[in-house]
Amino acid sequence: MSNSDETGLEARLEEQDAFEPPESFVEQANVSDSSIYEAFDENWPQCWEQAADLLDWSEEYEETLDDSNPPFYEWFTGGSLNASHNCLDRHLEERGDEAAIEWVGEPPEEDNLTYTYEDLHAEVNEFAAALRDIGVEEDDVVTMYMPMIPELPIAMLACARIGAPHSVVFAGFSADALATRMNAADSHFLVTCDGYYRRGDALDHLEKANEGLDGVEHETETVVVDRLGANDDGFGHGLSDSQRDYDELVAEHAGATVDPVERDAEDMLFLMYTSGTTGEPKGVKHTTGGYLSWVSWTSQAVLDVKPDDTYFCPADIGWITGHSYIVYGPLALGTTTMMYEGTPDYPERDRMWEIVEEYEANQFYTAPTAIRAFMKWGAEHLEDHDLSSLRLLGTVGEPINPKAWKWYYKHIGDENCPIVDTWWQTETGGMMVTGLPGVSTMKPGSAGRPLPGVDANVVDPSGEQVEPGRAGYLTIDKPWPGMLRTLYRNDERFIDEYWAEYSDTDSDDPEDWVYFPEDGAKIDDDGYITVLGRVDDVLNVSGHRLGTMEIESAIVGVEGVAEAAVVGGDHDIKGEAVYAYVITEDGHDGDEDLRDQIVAGVEDAIGPIARPESIVFTPELPKTRSGKIMRRLLEDVANDDELGDTSTLRNPDVVEDIRANVQN
Numbered sequence: 001m002s003n004s005d006e007t008g009l010e011a012r013l014e015e016q017d018a019f020e021p022p023e024s025f026v027e028q029a030n031v032s033d034s035s036i037y038e039a040f041d042e043n044w045p046q047c048w049e050q051a052a053d054l055l056d057w058s059e060e061y062e063e064t065l066d067d068s069n070p071p072f073y074e075w076f077t078g079g080s081l082n083a084s085h086n087c088l089d090r091h092l093e094e095r096g097d098e099a100a101i102e103w104v105g106e107p108p109e110e111d112n113l114t115y116t117y118e119d120l121h122a123e124v125n126e127f128a129a130a131l132r133d134i135g136v137e138e139d140d141v142v143t144m145y146m147p148m149i150p151e152l153p154i155a156m157l158a159c160a161r162i163g164a165p166h167s168v169v170f171a172g173f174s175a176d177a178l179a180t181r182m183n184a185a186d187s188h189f190l191v192t193c194d195g196y197y198r199r200g201d202a203l204d205h206l207e208k209a210n211e212g213l214d215g216v217e218h219e220t221e222t223v224v225v226d227r228l229g230a231n232d233d234g235f236g237h238g239l240s241d242s243q244r245d246y247d248e249l250v251a252e253h254a255g256a257t258v259d260p261v262e263r264d265a266e267d268m269l270f271l272m273y274t275s276g277t278t279g280e281p282k283g284v285k286h287t288t289g290g291y292l293s294w295v296s297w298t299s300q301a302v303l304d305v306k307p308d309d310t311y312f313c314p315a316d317i318g319w320i321t322g323h324s325y326i327v328y329g330p331l332a333l334g335t336t337t338m339m340y341e342g343t344p345d346y347p348e349r350d351r352m353w354e355i356v357e358e359y360e361a362n363q364f365y366t367a368p369t370a371i372r373a374f375m376k377w378g379a380e381h382l383e384d385h386d387l388s389s390l391r392l393l394g395t396v397g398e399p400i401n402p403k404a405w406k407w408y409y410k411h412i413g414d415e416n417c418p419i420v421d422t423w424w425q426t427e428t429g430g431m432m433v434t435g436l437p438g439v440s441t442m443k444p445g446s447a448g449r450p451l452p453g454v455d456a457n458v459v460d461p462s463g464e465q466v467e468p469g470r471a472g473y474l475t476i477d478k479p480w481p482g483m484l485r486t487l488y489r490n491d492e493r494f495i496d497e498y499w500a501e502y503s504d505t506d507s508d509d510p511e512d513w514v515y516f517p518e519d520g521a522k523i524d525d526d527g528y529i530t531v532l533g534r535v536d537d538v539l540n541v542s543g544h545r546l547g548t549m550e551i552e553s554a555i556v557g558v559e560g561v562a563e564a565a566v567v568g569g570d571h572d573i574k575g576e577a578v579y580a581y582v583i584t585e586d587g588h589d590g591d592e593d594l595r596d597q598i599v600a601g602v603e604d605a606i607g608p609i610a611r612p613e614s615i616v617f618t619p620e621l622p623k624t625r626s627g628k629i630m631r632r633l634l635e636d637v638a639n640d641d642e643l644g645d646t647s648t649l650r651n652p653d654v655v656e657d658i659r660a661n662v663q664n
């Protein structure tokens, strides 16, 4: 954690105010009784049966929590269920004609689509039959590399129906990133598309997918969705023998039904790769019973989702937020969930508000980076829009500064909507630290208390709780149903990354096991937690997790580069931006050409989201005597802060030299 984070936080805490939830909201809230905190504590872990009860089980579970082999906890053991049945079939009788997904495409006027629960059920069944037909069996990992088109959740639910875990790779990731993930998951199936629209232009996606497939070590079957009507002409790729057209496949299975496969509560629902401390992405494994219970319960309790709502989260399904709070949580509750294909400022900067107004959205859940952008664009973009349908606002992915919080509260919520600032991670499956909107006082900048039944604490390096107001590390001291079960095929790394820091790893007593999310935090006298940011080598750029090691290895892969260090620098909109310090092979200053190659190298290895904001060429990097790069000092340079302690450096002068290079 850098010093600058802490001083930034002090300033934030100083101006902290408290806001009570609006009375009109409390009256109708799914949860409005504050006794829930105590009740859950007293009845832990059985309190989580309340979450499991939101689902339809084909076989009732026998035990709520099996904690006999920590940290390999199991939830709702003995139970079985199917996620696609829970998100679709069980709603058909009462809500078959209601919209399940409202899809808003780009370009805007042309093609918005409504999928009722009936429609979605029918197409999921047809595609499930098609997947079986191309050879997908239970437990095969199916990779999806798709933008925000309806076929993405359809494919996810079709996989869930036949018990095949999905692994969704964000469409903005590069071909290399796709290949790495398909190889790591030993995934033999890919669902992708020809292209999609971005700011009115058609983008070629299949070329990237094909390039990725070239790097996959085994045979694959691919299904290609025709988003642009261009499979054979637009970009001219055509389809190879192992590639099938989605529409043709579905048409071949028109009217097919596939019985939902009974999955054990602990069977894998999906894998999601996320960035960690090393260069290799981590395959986070989520289960059917615990995960689905968790996202259903939190959607109901925190997002206040009700079946008649229209719920809008403009995140991308390629990230965990979209999995949990566009697809699984809202659909499990039988509500209408929206999907938006485009960007928030195309064709105009009022795009979000146009959609909220047109669809009368009731919830709006987005990342602080988006809110900072809205704030910068100005409130005039709201003037012509009636946002009175909104009942609740939410944020996720990074800390929100009180100024942005207050802007959101005032301009989007009209001081009428509670805001839930939800702290969680890919690994936690769903929300962990956040207020209950019908119960909790809101303090801008602070995520709030841990949810009922969640045992989150802020501790010092020895594991002792820190005094209120002091910075420490966030820990979670009891298991929860939505938790990751392991890292795919790597139990050892699972223990190392998340448990080793604060647990007695030789013990089989669950009391001795503590989950460490690798975030810094503070807690106040009321138990409100303010999350300060990552304490590992992970950046949070516009709410997206990127490993510094992944970016560094991409840069070092560029010819002419000898060494690189990547850190996060403060950024008005993105929160954090990528700053790269690069040593060239010949030790000289790099030229524009090398700069371009580095940018291209990063885009090829990861994707445009990891593009460096700044590249500084330097003859040396600040290193400790043992040869470790002192990233904290590079962060100080990036943020133009006063330098921290340089006395442990082998080469103390180098930092000022680098600073001089930045200014040149």
Ligand code: WTA
Pocket (backbone or CB within 6 Å): 274, 319, 320, 321, 395, 396, 397, 398, 399, 400, 421, 422, 423, 424, 425, 426, 427, 447, 517, 518, 519, 531, 532, 533, 534, 540, 543, 544, 545
């Ligand atoms: C950060 C996104 C402050 C945190 C759901 C965490 C937050 C990482 C918040 C996980 C929040 C997420 N306040 N920080 N409300 N929510 N974070 O896996 O550092 O993409 O560890 O999951 O985002 O990012 P991930």
